[in-house]
Amino acid sequence: MLTTLLVSTLAGCGAVRLHDHEVSAADRRACQALVDDLPHRVSELPRRGTKGGDLGAAWGDPAIVLTCGVGTPKGYRPTSPCQRVNGVGWFVPEDQISDQGKDVVMTTIDRKPNIEVVVPSDYRPPDAAMVDLAGAIKKHTKVVSPCS
Numbered sequence: 001m002l003t004t005l006l007v008s009t010l011a012g013c014g015a016v017r018l019h020d021h022e023v024s025a026a027d028r029r030a031c032q033a034l035v036d037d038l039p040h041r042v043s044e045l046p047r048r049g050t051k052g053g054d055l056g057a058a059w060g061d062p063a064i065v066l067t068c069g070v071g072t073p074k075g076y077r078p079t080s081p082c083q084r085v086n087g088v089g090w091f092v093p094e095d096q097i098s099d100q101g102k103d104v105v106m107t108t109i110d111r112k113p114n115i116e117v118v119v120p121s122d123y124r125p126p127d128a129a130m131v132d133l134a135g136a137i138k139k140h141t142k143v144v145s146p147c148s
């Protein structure tokens with residue numbers, strides 16, 4: 001059973017609280033290697049400190065938050081559209097694509113382990129984050145079913 005992801009900013013210290021999902025030992029190793037290799041800047045925003053889980057990272061304020069080892073995203077179906085950016089396939093719920101005022105919760109759907117990235121509406125469109133994260137994601141995850 002996956003634990004619920006909770007992301008919140010800790011008052012006073014500026015660190016972003018992360019909570020890890022339950023993952024296999026192999027996925028944990030891949031996620032830890034990914035987190036260690038993530039860029040220092042995403043969407044031109046500096047990396048922030050985090051507390052709690054160790055399978056994620058954050059950049060900027062409000063924070064762009066990456067979590068590794070998530071499950072299948074809510075609303076995803078095998079026929080759902082996929083946005084392919086720099087060799088990584090992302091699922092973004094349709095309502096978040098059409099409503100520019102919403103935060104974007106995008107999830108890799110063609111790789112193992114899955115990666116979720118929450119991009120606050122302040123940083124829309126999320127393309128820069130997709131580009132900046134693609135290299136590390138491709139390096140530390142495996143393609144399981146390429147999206148088209």
